[in-house]
Amino acid sequence: MNKNSTEKHQAFAQKMVDILNYGSLNLAMAIGYKTGLFEIMDKFTSPKSLSFIAKESGLNKRYIHEWLGIMIAGNIVEVSLSPDENNLFYLPKEHGDFLTKRSGCDNLGVYTQEIPLLTTCSMDLVIEGFKTGQGISYSSYPKFQSFMAELADAKHKEVLINKFLPQVDKGELIKHLLTGINVCDLGCGHGTAILLMAKAFKKSRFTGIDISKTVINKAIKDAKLQKTENIDFLLKDVSTLMNDNSFKNRFDYITAFDSIHDQTKPLSALKSVFYMLSDNGIFSMVDIAADSDIAKNREHPMGSFLYTVSLMHCMPVGMVDNGSGQGMMWGKQKASAMLAEAGFINIEVENIVDDTFNYHYICKKY
Numbered sequence: 251m252n253k254n255s256t257e258k259h260q261a262f263a264q265k266m267v268d269i270l271n272y273g274s275l276n277l278a279m280a281i282g283y284k285t286g287l288f289e290i291m292d293k294f295t296s297p298k299s300l301s302f303i304a305k306e307s308g309l310n311k312r313y314i315h316e317w318l319g320i321m322i323a324g325n326i327v328e329v330s331l332s333p334d335e336n337n338l339f340y341l342p343k344e345h346g347d348f349l350t351k352r353s354g355c356d357n358l359g360v361y362t363q364e365i366p367l368l369t370t371c372s373m374d375l376v377i378e379g380f381k382t383g384q385g386i387s388y389s390s391y392p393k394f395q396s397f398m399a400e401l402a403d404a405k406h407k408e409v410l411i412n413k414f415l416p417q418v419d420k421g422e423l424i425k426h427l428l429t430g431i432n433v434c435d436l437g438c439g440h441g442t443a444i445l446l447m448a449k450a451f452k453k454s455r456f457t458g459i460d461i462s463k464t465v466i467n468k469a470i471k472d473a474k475l476q477k478t479e480n481i482d483f484l485l486k487d488v489s490t491l492m493n494d495n496s497f498k499n500r501f502d503y504i505t506a507f508d509s510i511h512d513q514t515k516p517l518s519a520l521k522s523v524f525y526m527l528s529d530n531g532i533f534s535m536v537d538i539a540a541d542s543d544i545a546k547n548r549e550h551p552m553g554s555f556l557y558t559v560s561l562m563h564c565m566p567v568g569m570v571d572n573g574s575g576q577g578m579m580w581g582k583q584k585a586s587a588m589l590a591e592a593g594f595i596n597i598e599v600e601n602i603v604d605d606t607f608n609y610h611y612i613c614k615k616y
């Protein structure tokens with residue numbers, strides 16, 4: 251091996267060690283997030299003993315001890331000695347800032363659950379898919395749907411009403427929402443976003459549409475519980491709505507939060523949006539910020555993570571019934587071209603305040 255090759259060899263050996271450590275750390279952090287250990291430790295104002303953590307959390311001491319071993323080796327939790335020489339554990343506030351519910355939009359802890367969850371749902375099916383080319387149905391991901399709702403909560407609650415909507419059409423949209431317009435959210439999932447909008451703008455009328463019966467039933471239940479009356483939920487396949495006269499020009503504002511790229515017929519879905527939108531209406535498509543050329547995503551700060559989520563979920567669910575399977579990294583160029591093909595003339599792509607994961611495609615018919 252020449253000098254260059256030896257250096258590459260050693261660097262890659264180190265990288266492999268890092269990969270094994272960080273992959274393991276991600277899994278253990280997902281457990282810390284899910285069991286509430288990060289939340290509990292974040293409240294400590296000084297280092298605490300294992301017994302104290304076990305008592306506060308109500309969790310098993312032996313399991314916590316092993317988990318703390320991982321957190322210390324990974325430099326997530328700090329360890330020090332008490333005067334009587336017992337280990338004390340502390341989650342620095344700077345770490346808690348990214349690992350707990352108080353972190354709001356900075357809560358990256360919630361994402362540690364994503365790869366372990368997808369592994370449980372679909373690792374075997376994805377490996378099979380490499381051989382058969384078949385897609386994987388949404389029904390294989392029951393736990394992932396509720397995880398999506400948790401993500402939507404973390405994402406939308408802080409930003410949607412106060413930061414995202416005021417950006418649209420230089421503040422004009424908010425004025426219309428306050429006076430009363432018809433709004434639709436496509437692929438609404440459990441309805442987090444549309445429920446927030448319905449509660450904030452009482453004079454407007456809201457419709458959430460999704461293809462999944464489970465999520466629509468949950469959304470209807472939540473709307474009832476929250477006594478939100480200006481909202482309906484419909485169980486529909488978005489891609490078929492351009493064939494239904496009752497949807498023609500029906501909405502003044504349509505949103506799609508990360509719900510176009512994993513559809514089996516995204517072009518038909520976008521054509522339906524065009525059909526459903528009033529002539530002066532606006533379509534907000536929020537979708538993953540990436541380039542359509544995989545080589546350009548080499549510099550993407552979360553490229554490996556997002557491509558993995560796509561491989562394990564978005565791409566295969568979009569491939570069901572010979573669907574197009576765009577995957578979440580379909581990128582700006584493909585997404586813009588498809589919006590144009592669906593009929594949109596005026597397409598602006600903006601970054602979103604407090605959401606570095608996504609682009610905001612603001613689309614008008616004319």
Ligand SMILES: C[S@@+](CC[C@H](N)C(=O)[O-])C[C@H]1O[C@@H](n2cnc3c(N)ncnc32)[C@H](O)[C@@H]1O
Nearest residue numbers: 402437438439460461462487488507508509513
């Ligand atoms: C990634 S989730 C996003 C959910 C939600 N918008 C959010 O921000 O959390 C995509 C959603 O699109 C829905 N979906 C997929 N294909 C659809 C279709 N053809 N018509 C309607 N909804 C669809 C799925 O059931 C799922 O709830």
